Amino acid sequence: MSEKLKQFIDKNIPIIDSEMNRIVQSLQMPKSLKDAMLYSINAGGKRIRPLLVLSVLEDLNATSKDALKVASAIELVHTYSLIHDDLPCMDDDDFRRGKPTNHKVFGEATAVLAGDAMLTLSFQLMASLDNTSPEKAVRLAKLLADAAGATGMVGGQILDMEGETTRLNLEQLENVHMHKTGALLSFSIEAGAILADADEDVFGYLKEYAKHIGLAFQIKDDILDVTSTTEALGKTANSDASSHKSTYPALLGLEGAEQQLLKYHDLSIKNLSFLKKEQPLLELFANYIMGRLA
């Protein structure tokens, strides 16, 4: 990771963490619910979405006093989706990032409700932006809902579940990812652009950038799944094949997946030329996604 990006991340993660804790602490609610929400908020998320919001503002030389609130709202949506995803009736995961999942610690009922509360809180935040015009707040809330709900992330989770039992072609696989993970990543970029009062041209470039790093991110995930496990155990390829889980390496081969990753990386970077900047943070982010080891 470049030194500039590293400094940016190291500076902002504690700020994001403390803002999210402040928000939840400020609300009056039953202690067990607050504990469950704070547990997942503080479970070691990489804060990629909030960092993207802040990066857009920095790259556009803009600031917004509501940026952290909006960034936190997006991370709450991401965090709720992980809590619900981990439930026994969904992916049934006992651990996430090395820690017991929310329902393992607080029970399933509380985990469902903590997720519901986080999703609701994200809109509570969008409707309490003190330094943003109501017009912009409504636009942000609408785009967040589009990205998070049936038309976006939740729809993508359904597609992903259905894709587990059928082999998808490339177009279908990209459709799953553009909904399941792409929509909220894209919204992070769009939210930064809206807070920065970006004009429609800039908004368009950034949307294209966002779309392609979203896909690059997912391809890299799929590649890491194969290569790191193959090195370690040589097991994943078989389990992937037997479960018929569609992945980029399964569809394109490992080399084909690498090429596709390169292509999307280039397409994302290309859309940043309007910035006329050396080393914009968004480019460093794209490079980081390309090269990341886990």
Added chain:
Amino acid sequence: MSEKLKQFIDKNIPIIDSEMNRIVQSLQMPKSLKDAMLYSINAGGKRIRPLLVLSVLEDLNATSKDALKVASAIELVHTYSLIHDDLPCMDDDDFRRGKPTNHKVFGEATAVLAGDAMLTLSFQLMASLDNTSPEKAVRLAKLLADAAGATGMVGGQILDMEGETTRLNLEQLENVHMHKTGALLSFSIEAGAILADADEDVFGYLKEYAKHIGLAFQIKDDILDVTSTTEALGKTANSDASSHKSTYPALLGLEGAEQQLLKYHDLSIKNLSFLKKEQPLLELFANYIMGRLA
């Protein structure tokens, strides 16, 4: 039920039903998700919350082209809460209103996601009110989130779960209900008042009305639980006592609960005198809640 209220309900339920169906049908999403959402939307809800929104407008001699959208948003929040409530990890109910619950038909994973999608959709609607100022839309979204989330309904569900294993006093019991069911009922009244551009005095009276019919509604529920089951089987009183589930009749006796119901009914009606109207719909609603048989 009075003839006036009956006519109002019979006229508006089909309108509310068709608006909710129209909204979900208009969204692009996976078929299985749409089916699951439409199943619970069309599972025979009494539409009390949407009807309250419309009643406030009618009693205030006001109209709003966005009333149906806001009313639908509230009903979506109510419907999602029932889907999640019925899950095996929560109340584990196989039937609701005589029909199999959402997860019995579509599976638990889809039921969780259908609920998530409905909650998100409610805010999608609040952020797409075409005939309402952004200031009002933001106020509505904020109040809906306050009423639905950790500070409202979800918080109340946690309190209710915790109350199942301890005996609550009257104050604690009212606190549970004011959060679990009262917050969203109150918001229905407040939303109508906001859409009608009610001044702060009127808003205050209606909030008081809402608070007391919310509590009356719950007391009547508790009373019906005892009386209808006692008549039928003579079982409930025992199961209530053994589960230590706190109810108004358990705390106050059946007669005491009836008196409390009467008191809250009167308090709610008293707050409608500012309307200077014969038979306001909201008064007929309060009477209906008092007298309902199921």
